[in-house]
Amino acid sequence: MEKKNLRSPEVEELSEQIGEFIRYWGFKKIHGKIWLQIYLAEEPLDAAGLIARLGISKALVSMSINDLLGYRVILSKGKSARGTQLYSANPDLMEAILGVLRARERKMLSRIQASYRQVQKAVSEVKKPLGVDAAKVVQLGELIDSAEDVLDAFLDFKQVDLSIWGKFLAPAAGAKAP
Numbered sequence: 001m002e003k004k005n006l007r008s009p010e011v012e013e014l015s016e017q018i019g020e021f022i023r024y025w026g027f028k029k030i031h032g033k034i035w036l037q038i039y040l041a042e043e044p045l046d047a048a049g050l051i052a053r054l055g056i057s058k059a060l061v062s063m064s065i066n067d068l069l070g071y072r073v074i075l076s077k078g079k080s081a082r083g084t085q086l087y088s089a090n091p092d093l094m095e096a097i098l099g100v101l102r103a104r105e106r107k108m109l110s111r112i113q114a115s116y117r118q119v120q121k122a123v124s125e126v127k128k129p130l131g132v133d134a135a136k137v138v139q140l141g142e143l144i145d146s147a148e149d150v151l152d153a154f155l156d157f158k159q160v161d162l163s164i165w166g167k168f169l170a171p172a173a174g175a176k177a178p
Helices: 009-024 029-040 047-054 058-070 093-124 134-156
Strands: 074-079 085-089
Touching: 009 029, 029 047, 029 058, 029 074, 029 085, 047 058, 058 074, 093 134
Parallel strands: none
Antiparallel strands: 074 085
């Protein structure tokens, strides 16, 4: 049986570009590269398959897989014939994206809100001037509240018209994405 070339220059270039895109959003470049390999694979992949395709260490694959599983970007798909854990991309990309937003952006806004409350408290204490415009502090609080409302509305939004993206976001059970 002929072994397939798992490292084509075309897929490697796409992997680099996806990795850069993912890094732009605050993840590690390797997260995007691993996700792409799993997403494009004909069958679920194990860690050894990812190591072969990407030429990276077992430790890096292991840590990255755990991160991606935590965000539900990839899913465990049982064991291979050799007993290794298999992974596939979450077929519902919208679920994965919303899950990432829930986990990361919600926490970030909570930290911003907590820091803002400290500034707000300090400004209200006459004995501790900060050299800031109190009216602008109030405006900033409104902006932070608005950002939280927008995020909540987006995360709670169940009906999204993604008909153009539909074949990629939630392929029918058993159907293969193009």
